[in-house]
Amino acid sequence: MIRLLTFFSVVAIPIMITIILVHGAIKRVNLYDVFVEGATEGFKTAIRIMPYLIAIFLAIGLMRKSGAMDLLTRLMTPLLARIGIPPEVLPLALMRPISGSGALGVVQDILTYYGPDSYVGRVASTMMGSAETIFYTMAVYFGAIGVKVSRHTVPAALLAHFVAVLASVWVCKILFLSP
Amino acid sequence: MSKIWFGMIMFGMMMAVINGKTEIINEVILQDAQEAVVFAIGLTGIMAVWLGLMNIAKKSGLMNGIAILMRPLTRVLFPSVPPNHPALTGIMMNMVANMFGAGNSATALGIKAMEDLQTLNKDKKTATNAMCMFLVINMSSIQIIPLAVLKIRADAGSSAPTEIIAASIIATSISTIVGIIACKALEGRKI
Numbered sequence: 001m002i003r004l005l006t007f008f009s010v011v012a013i014p015i016m017i018t019i020i021l022v023h024g025a026i027k028r029v030n031l032y033d034v035f036v037e038g039a040t041e042g043f044k045t046a047i048r049i050m051p052y053l054i055a056i057f058l059a060i061g062l063m064r065k066s067g068a069m070d071l072l073t074r075l076m077t078p079l080l081a082r083i084g085i086p087p088e089v090l091p092l093a094l095m096r097p098i099s100g101s102g103a104l105g106v107v108q109d110i111l112t113y114y115g116p117d118s119y120v121g122r123v124a125s126t127m128m129g130s131a132e133t134i135f136y137t138m139a140v141y142f143g144a145i146g147v148k149v150s151r152h153t154v155p156a157a158l159l160a161h162f163v164a165v166l167a168s169v170w171v172c173k174i175l176f177l178s179p
Numbered sequence: 180m181s182k183i184w185f186g187m188i189m190f191g192m193m194m195a196v197i198n199g200k201t202e203i204i205n206e207v208i209l210q211d212a213q214e215a216v217v218f219a220i221g222l223t224g225i226m227a228v229w230l231g232l233m234n235i236a237k238k239s240g241l242m243n244g245i246a247i248l249m250r251p252l253t254r255v256l257f258p259s260v261p262p263n264h265p266a267l268t269g270i271m272m273n274m275v276a277n278m279f280g281a282g283n284s285a286t287a288l289g290i291k292a293m294e295d296l297q298t299l300n301k302d303k304k305t306a307t308n309a310m311c312m313f314l315v316i317n318m319s320s321i322q323i324i325p326l327a328v329l330k331i332r333a334d335a336g337s338s339a340p341t342e343i344i345a346a347s348i349i350a351t352s353i354s355t356i357v358g359i360i361a362c363k364a365l366e367g368r369k370i
Contacts, residue, residue, distance in 0.1 A: 008279065008323070012275060012276075012278075012279035012281065013276070013279065013281050013284060016232075016272065016275065016276075017232060019241070020232045020233075020235055020236045020239075020241060021232075021235065023236070023239050023241045024235040024236070024238070024239040024241070026239075027238075027239040027240060027241075029235055029238045029239045031235060034231075034234050034235050034238050035231035035232065035234065035235055036231065037231075037234055038227075038230040038231040038232070038233060038234025038235070039227035039228065039230055039231035039234075040227075041227075041230045041234075042223065042226035042227030042228070042229070042230040042231070042287070043223055043226075043227060045226055045230070045290055045291075045294070046219055046220070046222050046223035046226045046227075047219070047223070049219060049222075049290070050215065050216060050219040053215040053216075053218060053219050054212050054215040054216065055184060056184075056215075057211040057212060057214055057215035057218075058188070058207060058208065058211055058212055058215075059184050059187035059188050059191065060187070060211070061191075061207035061210070061211030062187065062188055062191025062192060062195070062203075062204065062207050063187050063190070063191045065191075065195075065200070065203045065206065065207055066191045066192065066193075066194040066195035066198065066200060066203055066204075067194050067195070067198045067200065068187075068190050068191045068193075068194035068195075071194060104327055104328075104331065107328065107331060108331050108335075111331060111332060111335035111337075112335055115335070115336075116332045116335040116336065116337035116340070117337055117338055117339070121332075121335075121337075122342070122343055122346070125325075125328050125332055125343040125347075126343045126346040126347050126350055127350075128325065128327075128328045129322060129325035129328050129343060129344070129346075129347030129350075129351070130319075130346075130347045130348075130350035130351040130354060133318065134318055135183070137314060137317060137318050138314065140286065140290070141289060141290060141293050141310075141314055141317075142293075142306065142310075142314075144290045144293055144294065145290075145293045145294055145296075145297040145303075146297075146303060146304070147297070147300075147303070147304060147305065147306045147310065148181075148304045148305070149304060149305040149306060150306050150311070151305065151306050151311055151365075152311055152361075152362065152365035152366065152367075153306060153310075153311045153314050153315065154183075155361070155365060156311065156315045156358055156361040156362045156365055157314070157315050157318050157319070157358065159357060159358065159361045160315060160318070160319045160354045160355065160357050160358030160361065161318075161319070161354070163353060163354045163357040163358075164319060164350055164351065164353070164354035167349070167350035167353040167354055168346070168347075168350045171346045171349045171350050172343075172346055175345070175346055176346075
């Protein structure tokens with residue numbers, strides 16, 4: 001099962017490309033010219049999102065390297081520990097919505113310290129695979145099209161993230177801790 | 180976004196001063212800003228590839244076909260988007276790329292979808308319901324094989340690196356459903 005899924009992960013993108021190209025060839029689309037025409041748009045978009053990326057990287061970098069994240073984690077620990085989230089994975093739960101690569105670093109630390117097959121290690125791995133990178137995604141996607149008012153995106157996304165954190169803990173408890 | 184950003188910058192700088200690490204402020208300006216540029220340039224290539232392919236799919240009529248196929252799902256999630264709109268194809272391909280862990284391809288396709296959704300938007304500075312829904316689903320979307328996590332688990336010497344896959348899929352499914360419900364509940368009156 002796992003092997004099959006891994007196989008699909010590897011071939012998904014080539015399959016998508018094949019379908020598009022073969023379908024285009026059958027319909028007699030001028031593949032090369034049409035591709036180049038579309039690709040030109042890609043440049044404009046990538047350049048347009050650059051300032052937004054700089055803004056969000058700057059804010060995330062400051063939060064992480066100044067110790068502000070650590071302080072937030074320490075403040076939230078007693079609160080979140082009460083609802084059953086192991087304190088060891090709290091830095092991850094807080095980092096995940098802000099920075100994907102930052103969160104991966106936190107998981108790496110947790111796995112090295114507690115071991116990948118420990119309960120905490122499994123919860124951290126599950127959380128990394130299920131929770132979301134909210135602020136980066138928002139900055140890029142809304143930035144690309146110039147939307148300034150995000151309306152209910154943040155509350156809905158934060159709620160989903162919170163549920164993902166809780167669900168990771170519960171699912172791991174059921175799957176790995178039950179006798 | 181503006182308030183969150185302001186808060187993050189000010190709080191970060193304040194903590195740097197309190198912790199006696201004022202030098203990191205300059206370090207962040209130099210390093211992280213540069214990283215953002217490098218990342219955007221890196222994205223340019225993959226963005227161009229996918230927009231080129233999407234352009235072929237649009238001209239060949241494949242996009243239309245996919246949109247019709249996905250109609251039952253998209254009608255519920257994005258009722259304000261016309262059934263054969265190109266945005267729906269972008270959204271669908273973004274979901275597929277996300278599921279299979281092709282992060283940068285997903286970003287490129289997602290930005291394309293957002294641009295298409297923006298053409299339906301009356302107030303260009305404010306997000307539509309469809310945009311909010313798409314972003315929430317995108318952020319919490321199911322990744323079938325979290326390759327990065329599996330790799331660091333294997334590197335850390337796990338005896339079964341893949342045993343967390345089922346747990347991840349269950350947890351994400353729950354959070355995605357909650358996200359969708361929250362989005363629908365918070366939509367309110369304005370389109």
